[in-house]
Amino acid sequence: MTPLPRIMIEPLVRAALLEDLGRAGDITADAVIPEDTTARVAFVAREAGVIAGLDCTAIAFLLLDSTLTLDVRIPDGKTVAPGDVIATIEGRARPILSAERVALNFLGQLSGVATATSGIVTAIAHTRAKLACTRKTIPGLRALQKYAVRCGGGANHRFGLDDAVLIKDNHIAIAGGVGIAVRRARQSVGHLVKIECEVETLDQLTEALDAGADAVLLDNMDLAALQNAVTIIGGKAIAEASGRITPETAPAIAETGVDLISAGWLTHSARVLDIGLDFMT
Structure with missing residues (x-):
């Protein structure tokens, strides 16, 4: 799939992050996770479907930490089965945890649209x-x-x-x-x-x-x-x-x-x- 220009996506993702971070940022991650802790996480499909929204996911993480590394294994427009690893992200744990919900919200909602569309197609x-x-x-x-x-x-x-x-x-x-x-x-x-x-x-x-x-x-x-x-x-x-x-x-x-x-x-x-x-x- 030809991706949308980043300039169209970034304001929407930025607004979602600002909504979630509120007035004090992620007080849970900041309190529980030492600043220098690193992690590697995977986006995993729990059910079959069609993927859409990975650019939103990437931007959500990179806006909080540009040094994070995203590895996409199953790109937008492709089908997944339960248990498939869609993408991995690695780097500082705090920004990964802070961006997690926004990233999943975009990815899950847009993949749901793609999956519903594919069913009728x-x-x-x-x-x-x-x-x-x-x-x-x-x-x-x-x-x-x-x-x-x-x-x-x-x-x-x-x-x-x-x-x-x-x-x-x-x-x-x-x-x-x-x-x-x-x-x-x-x-x-x-x-x-x-x-x-x-x-x-x-x-x-x-x-x-x-x-x-x-x-x-x-x-x-x-x-x-x-x-x-x-x-x-x-x-x-x-x-x-x-x-x-x-x-x-x-x-x-x-x-x-x-x-x-x-x-x-x-x-x-x-x-x-x-x-x-x-x-x-």
């Missing part, structure tokens, strides 16, 4: 559909979570309100209809900006296509409606399905012929991957 691999995330991310962590989705084999939807038009149900209700909303967007944005419109019925779908939408978000449609929608679209726009996407439901949804499946829970509710930090003798 695998489930729909026999189709042409791709899995995409959404803007339903933990505040402040969007770039990291979307990176984790890529580590799991998924694709990224828009990153923010400014990089694509996505006309949703409330836009439609306030604007007065699908057609008028899409036409207004087409008149307003530049030629490089894509326009997607959420639709809940086949009549709305036809209206969106007639108005020139580049993509349509088929929201919470059943399988029969999705199949009809794909036929109506006929390649004139990108077909994206959303709603009730799980590893169990995704295959049948993908088999309807949609181009994309999007799931918000990949980033806002993915279960943390269980990873521990073990002392090595």
Whole structure:
């Protein structure tokens, strides 16, 4: 995986460390561990999954002590089995202990996103559909979570309100209809900006296509409606399905012929991957 630039990651990790260190630093490590004590520890997978977030982990340690040595054995985007050593870190014990929780928080959360993504990607691999995330991310962590989705084999939807038009149900209700909303967007944005419109019925779908939408978000449609929608679209726009996407439901949804499946829970509710930090003798 191509890593994110350090300048994007460091402020987030620095803020997490400052939150944890509080007003007096790590009073436990400072009291219990002699200053010159060294240690070697390993990040060990407690369960199977896909790794993401090792750059965050490295920065967490190095911000507290730039002399620490990190050895990555299983990089981002690769799978792990229970007991696998993901990385080791060696050097002064105090900063290792002080950065431990922040490092594990990032690594576990982002690996959880990557693992959840990989599960659905695998489930729909026999189709042409791709899995995409959404803007339903933990505040402040969007770039990291979307990176984790890529580590799991998924694709990224828009990153923010400014990089694509996505006309949703409330836009439609306030604007007065699908057609008028899409036409207004087409008149307003530049030629490089894509326009997607959420639709809940086949009549709305036809209206969106007639108005020139580049993509349509088929929201919470059943399988029969999705199949009809794909036929109506006929390649004139990108077909994206959303709603009730799980590893169990995704295959049948993908088999309807949609181009994309999007799931918000990949980033806002993915279960943390269980990873521990073990002392090595």
